[in-house]
Amino acid sequence: MAMSWWHKNLALLRGREGGRDLLPPLPEAPPLLRGVTLLPGPRPSLRVRGEKGRPVTLHSPADPEREAETLARQVSEDDPRPLVVLGLGLGYHLLALLARLPPERPLVVVEQDPVVWQAALSAVNLAPLLNRAETALVVAPEARAVILHLKGLEDRGNGGGWCFWGHPPSLRARNGFYEAVLRGLTTVAAGRRSAPKLGKDRLKILVVNPDYFLVPEVVRGLRRLGHEVEPALFDKRREEGEEILRRLLARVKHFSPDLVFTVNHLGFDREGVLLHTLHRLRIPSVSWYVDSPAIILDLYEGPKSDLSFIFVWDPTYVPQVKARGFNQVHPLPLATDPEVFRPQPQEARRRWRSRVAFVGNSMTGPVDKKVARLPQTPEFAALLKRLWQEYLTEPHRSLAEVLAAAGLEDDPLIRGLDRAARVDLEAAVVFGATRSYRSACVRQLAGFRPVIYGDPGWRDIVGRSHRLRPEVNYYQELPALYGGASLNFNATSLQMKAAVNQRVFDAPAAGGFLLTDFREQAAELFHLGEEMVCYREPGEIPDLVRFYLKHEELRRRITARARARILAEHTYVHRLQQMVAILRRAT
Numbered sequence: 001m002a003m004s005w006w007h008k009n010l011a012l013l014r015g016r017e018g019g020r021d022l023l024p025p026l027p028e029a030p031p032l033l034r035g036v037t038l039l040p041g042p043r044p045s046l047r048v049r050g051e052k053g054r055p056v057t058l059h060s061p062a063d064p065e066r067e068a069e070t071l072a073r074q075v076s077e078d079d080p081r082p083l084v085v086l087g088l089g090l091g092y093h094l095l096a097l098l099a100r101l102p103p104e105r106p107l108v109v110v111e112q113d114p115v116v117w118q119a120a121l122s123a124v125n126l127a128p129l130l131n132r133a134e135t136a137l138v139v140a141p142e143a144r145a146v147i148l149h150l151k152g153l154e155d156r157g158n159g160g161g162w163c164f165w166g167h168p169p170s171l172r173a174r175n176g177f178y179e180a181v182l183r184g185l186t187t188v189a190a191g192r193r194s195a196p197k198l199g200k201d202r203l204k205i206l207v208v209n210p211d212y213f214l215v216p217e218v219v220r221g222l223r224r225l226g227h228e229v230e231p232a233l234f235d236k237r238r239e240e241g242e243e244i245l246r247r248l249l250a251r252v253k254h255f256s257p258d259l260v261f262t263v264n265h266l267g268f269d270r271e272g273v274l275l276h277t278l279h280r281l282r283i284p285s286v287s288w289y290v291d292s293p294a295i296i297l298d299l300y301e302g303p304k305s306d307l308s309f310i311f312v313w314d315p316t317y318v319p320q321v322k323a324r325g326f327n328q329v330h331p332l333p334l335a336t337d338p339e340v341f342r343p344q345p346q347e348a349r350r351r352w353r354s355r356v357a358f359v360g361n362s363m364t365g366p367v368d369k370k371v372a373r374l375p376q377t378p379e380f381a382a383l384l385k386r387l388w389q390e391y392l393t394e395p396h397r398s399l400a401e402v403l404a405a406a407g408l409e410d411d412p413l414i415r416g417l418d419r420a421a422r423v424d425l426e427a428a429v430v431f432g433a434t435r436s437y438r439s440a441c442v443r444q445l446a447g448f449r450p451v452i453y454g455d456p457g458w459r460d461i462v463g464r465s466h467r468l469r470p471e472v473n474y475y476q477e478l479p480a481l482y483g484g485a486s487l488n489f490n491a492t493s494l495q496m497k498a499a500v501n502q503r504v505f506d507a508p509a510a511g512g513f514l515l516t517d518f519r520e521q522a523a524e525l526f527h528l529g530e531e532m533v534c535y536r537e538p539g540e541i542p543d544l545v546r547f548y549l550k551h552e553e554l555r556r557r558i559t560a561r562a563r564a565r566i567l568a569e570h571t572y573v574h575r576l577q578q579m580v581a582i583l584r585r586a587t
Contacts (some may be wrong), residue, residue, distance in 0.1 A: 009121040012130040024114045024151040030122050036115050044065045044123045046172050048116065056173040058116075060091040060404060068092035068402040070409055071167070072100055074324060081163040082106035084150070084185075086178045086322075087170020088139070089130060092119045098128050108136045108153065110146055110175045111170075130150065130164050143180035145326055150185060152215040152529055170461040171319035182327040183586070196284050196307060197258050203227045203580070206257035208248065208267035209234060214290055215263055217337040221572035222261075225580070230255045232267070245269045249277060259583070260285040264293075267392070270300050279305035284583060289313060290333060292430065292495040294320045294398055298423050309583060314499035314520070320398065330582055333521060335575045336505035338567055343511035344480040352477075352484030355549060356450035358442060359472065359503070360491065363435035364457025370428035374421060375413065384428065385414050391433045396497035399426035401557075434494040435461075441491040442466070444541035448549070450489065453481065482512030486555070488549055490516035500525065504532070507572055508562035513555040525570060531562040 010026060037047040060067040071093045075083070077100055085094060088111035102580060109129075111117055117139045120126060129135060136153060140146050150162070162185060173180055205227050207219055222229050232251045233243050248267055249352040252260070256274055260278060265287045268274050278285050284307040289296070293312055308328060310321055315331035324328050376378060390406045391397065397420065403409045417425060439461045442452065446465040452458050453469045462468075472478055482488055488507045492500070498520040508531075509512040516522070518534035526532040533548065535541050 005125050006122045009126050009130060013121075013128055013186070016130065020153070022136075022138045022140055022145065024117070024139060026118070026121070031118055033115055033119050033122070036113075038119055038123060038371045040480060041225055043092075044090065044115065046119050046123075048113065048573055050398075051176050058087075058167075058169045058173070059092055063404065063407075064092045064097070066089070066409055067400075067404050068096040069402060071323075072096035075100065075165050077101070078390045079163050080105065082108060082153075084110060084162050084164050085167065086110050086164065086181065087167030087174070088116055089167055089170055090124045091126050092124070093167055094129055095124075095126075097470075098132065104134060106134045106136070106153075107132070108138060108150065110150075110178075110181060112141055112174050112414035114139055114141065127174065136400050143177055145439075146181050147184035155397055164322075164327055166319065166323040168323045169318045171322055172338040175319065178322070182322075185327075196282055197257075198284065198584050198587050200258075201226065203258045204230070204255065206230050206232055206251060206255055206260045206330060208232050208260065212263055212266055213536050217335075217340075217572045218261065218263075218288075218576065220275070220337060220339070221576045224505075224573055225576060230257065245274060248274055251275065252281070252283070257283060260286050263408070264289055264291055265296055265300065268300070272300070275305055275308055279307060281306065284309060284587060286311065286579065286583070288579075289317070289321075290334065290429075293317050295423055295426050295430070295495075295587070297321065297326075298426075304437070307587065308584070311579060314496050315336060316396070316497040328586060332556050332575055332579060333499060333525065333570070334502050335570045335572045336502075336509045336566060337359075337403075337572050338509055340475055341479050341482070341506045342508035344483050348480040349484035352481040354451045354484065355486045356445055356489060356545060357453065357481060357485035357487070358489040358491075359453045359478065360438065360448055362455055362457035362461055363431050363438065363458070367428060367431045367435055367453055369426045370431060373424045374428065375416075380413055382410070383411070385430070385454045386424075387425075387429050387437065388432045391429050392436060395433060395437070395494045399429060402429065430495050437494055438491045439542060441538045444488070444498050445489060445540060445545065448545055450486075478506070479510040482507040482510040485512055486552070487545060488512045488514045489545075490514060492519060505566055508559050509566050511559060511563065513548065513559045514562075515541075515548065526562060526565060531558060533558060 022174065035049065039045040039047060039061055041061065043064050045057055045061045045064055047055050047057045050056045075097060083101070083105060085107065088109055094109060096330050134446065138146055138149055164182060166178060204220055207215060207229055209215060209232065212393060219229050219231065232248055234247060244267060260283060264579060268287070275285065280354070286309045288311045290313050293310065294317060306327060309327060310326050310329045311332040312318060312329065313332060313334050318329050318331060371384065388404055391402050403414060408414055408564050442462060449467060451467045451469055453472050455471060472481055490501070490503045496519065500516070500519050504522065505515055515533050515535065518536045521533060522528065522532055528534060533544065535544055
């Protein structure tokens with residue numbers, strides 16, 4: 001295809017002020033683009049090969065400009081700090097971003113691959129970017145060169161620290177490179193203040209709301225590792241946000257922790273006051289996400305501290321969280337507490353004896369709760385149904401991606417939603433699709449008269465082909481239930497693209513055989529077929545259930561191997577050791 005923009009962009013480049021940019025030399029004529037594929041069209045896209053060898057398409061082939069506008073809306077317009085954009089692509093997201101940035105706000109664009117830079121100059125009119133005075137262009141294959149150049153820019157006047165925003169597909173393609181850039185720059189920033197004291201053996205850790213899901217296990221695990229744990233308990237349903245914040249700040253002052261830990265950002269105010277205070281005191285914070293961080297973090301404003309660590313149970317969320325300006329983002333799978341989930345005595349298991357059991361929510365209640373917060377009109381109900389159908393064709397996408405695929409970003413019903421309503425809409429889409437998926441899986445068990453332990457919403461979904469029982473207590477009843485069932489069934493929430501859920505660890509640890517749906521993380525954590533059995537689509541379920549119900553000894557061997565693997569590698573003590581090691585290396 002004709003590369004009509006090359007010479008025009010090249011002329012603008014040569015007219016730029018010297019010293020701000022770090023760029024490789026360019027030929028006079030448009031070069032042959034090696035190692036990338038320029039996808040033709042009225043608005044071309046670009047496909048590159050990622051660090052792991054997989055192809056990554058950097059822009060929507062259908063409408064990259066509309067996609068770019070959606071991405072640009074994620075950037076805070078009120079933050080005055082210089083903005084560092086990680087990933088150039090063909091520049092669509094940058095051009096959309098310029099319309100939102102004050103002309104005086106410094107902008108730095110970082111790209112690793114010189115061929116991507118050449119492709120952008122060849123295919124897109126970059127004049128608005130190249131003509132902008134407060135823009136620096138940094139294209140270098142080595143992270144160290146980028147860090148040194150940005151350090152020089154900082155010394156020349158950008159001393160207030162950086163604000164980072166990542167182009168999600170570019171982060172997926174070059175994750176290791178951009179992580180190195182972030183690590184180098186945040187280490188420089190941290191070195192100018194007092195360093196955190198995480199090197200000592202016994203840390204003082206303030207744990208927020210220890211009765212929340214997962215937190216009791218974390219508290220026990222930290223204490224087993226010898227750390228001093230101080231709980232900060234509050235009732236989110238009864239206490240106002242300002243009161244919670246006041247109490248947490250008081251506990252920080254009284255306890256002087258080395259680290260503050262929470263789950264899903266619980267206890268952190270949306271304005272960023274607590275995070276800013278911890279940053280000023282040089283106290284690291286950890287938020288371990290066991291639900292979609294993309295949904296939760298859209299509600300939070302405030303500064304992104306170099307000491308704000310986010311761990312995500314599903315590694316596919318790392319680029320999305322980094323794109324929201326957080327620098328320290330690490331994958332950390334779920335696990336189990338073997339003191340709770342261990343084989344129970346025979347008399348305890350006898351009460352829960354069944355051939356096939358499923359413990360899980362129908363998602364009817366969560367869907368209804370989110371939908372009730374959205375506009376109550378027939379038009380919006382029809383739009384929501386359309387989004388459910390679109391999401392199910394390709395699950396695990398963000399709301400922005402689903403809206404773009406359905407051509408609904410500019411729909412007046414969508415434009416009329418505020419930020420909180422958009423978060424509710426995204427949750428409603430994911431929860432509704434999970435309900436459909438989970439229902440389709442559970443219906444495949446009808447021929448085995450399974451027992452479902454869950455909410456009343458199941459009655460409308462499965463009728464009388466399944467035996468329904470009330471929800472069970474996680475700590476007091478579930479271990480015996482898992483051990484009492486011949487086969488425990490699992491259908492994972494669609495907010496989890498690659499990760500496995502809690503049941504994958506808890507059931508085998510309690511001595512229960514598990515049949516679960518395949519997730520990439522399962523193959524990383526277990527030997528499939530020997531330690532874990534997976535189905536890949538609902539139609540496989542009946543044959544697998546029938547086979548394993550007939551082979552009791554095989555079930556026992558698989559469960560024993562899975563439990564041995566979990567005790568050796570997948571307890572909360574293991575996860576917390578990994579977490580603390582990452583914190584110590586980074587600080």
